[in-house]
Amino acid sequence: MKHSAGPPPPGRRRPDLWHWLRPRSSRAFVLGICMALGGLAGGVRSAVDGKGIWTSFGIFGVGVLGVFLTIAWIVTYTRER
Numbered sequence: 001m002k003h004s005a006g007p008p009p010p011g012r013r014r015p016d017l018w019h020w021l022r023p024r025s026s027r028a029f030v031l032g033i034c035m036a037l038g039g040l041a042g043g044v045r046s047a048v049d050g051k052g053i054w055t056s057f058g059i060f061g062v063g064v065l066g067v068f069l070t071i072a073w074i075v076t077y078t079r080e081r
Contacts, residue, residue: 023073024080032069039063 023029043060
């Protein structure tokens with residue numbers, strides 16, 4: 001088997017890391033909305049019920065990640081349009 005030196009052919013290149021961080025499908029938008037609503041409401045609810053600080057922060061963190069995912073989708077959508 002002979003290995004050629006140099007970069008791979010154009011069709012075989014992998015996308016860079018930024019490609020994976022840019023949400024493009026509407027499923028990412030819906031997932032972000034669900035994570036944001038469920039995480040923020042669940043974090044507040046667990047704090048009110050007294051479930052524990054780490055449990056509340058963990059659930060609230062999911063909501064914050066959902067907000068970031070939703071904002072990233074909106075920014076990507078506006079840049080492409």
